Amino acid sequence: MAIFSASNRDAAAYPIQSLFVPFPFVCFTLALATDIAFWQSGNVMWQNFSAWLLLAGLMLGSLAILAGLMDLMRPRTRPLRPPLLSALLYLIILGLSFANNLIHAGDGWTAVVPYGLMLSALTFVLCLVAAAVSARKYARLAWRI
Secondary structure (H helix, E strand, O other), X not given: OOOOOHHHHHHHOOOHXXXXXXXXXXXXXXXXXXXXXXXXXXXXXXXXXHHHHHHHHHHHHHHHHHHHHHHHHOHHHHHHOOOHHHHHHHHHXXXXXXXXXXXXXXXXXXXXXXXXXXXXXXXXXXXXXXHHHHHHHHHHHHHHO
């Protein structure tokens, strides 16, 4: 029978937000891919896919924010909290994707092709930056353990 000290319990804590954060990144990346497909083909099906992917990413991103707030209240997840820059980037990404979803709500070619495509690309780049910022902290923690 193993007895866990306080330091072992703190090191073993797993943040709940880590379950939800990857899903918006995947949805926003696929929204960029479907925007490019719409730009190349003009088929309205791709515009609908983009709108649904943006909505799914926003919903799952909201769940990630709620899980992150729950993790803020748990003292055991203190070492694994994302840095402030990463949290701000997550909020900016969700704000941009909300604006992008409003743009995609329009009809026809102008709902995607200049501004929707640019916002999708900007969201994708910010997702990469947020993942890099978060990975730096987790890499430092891995060396600590």
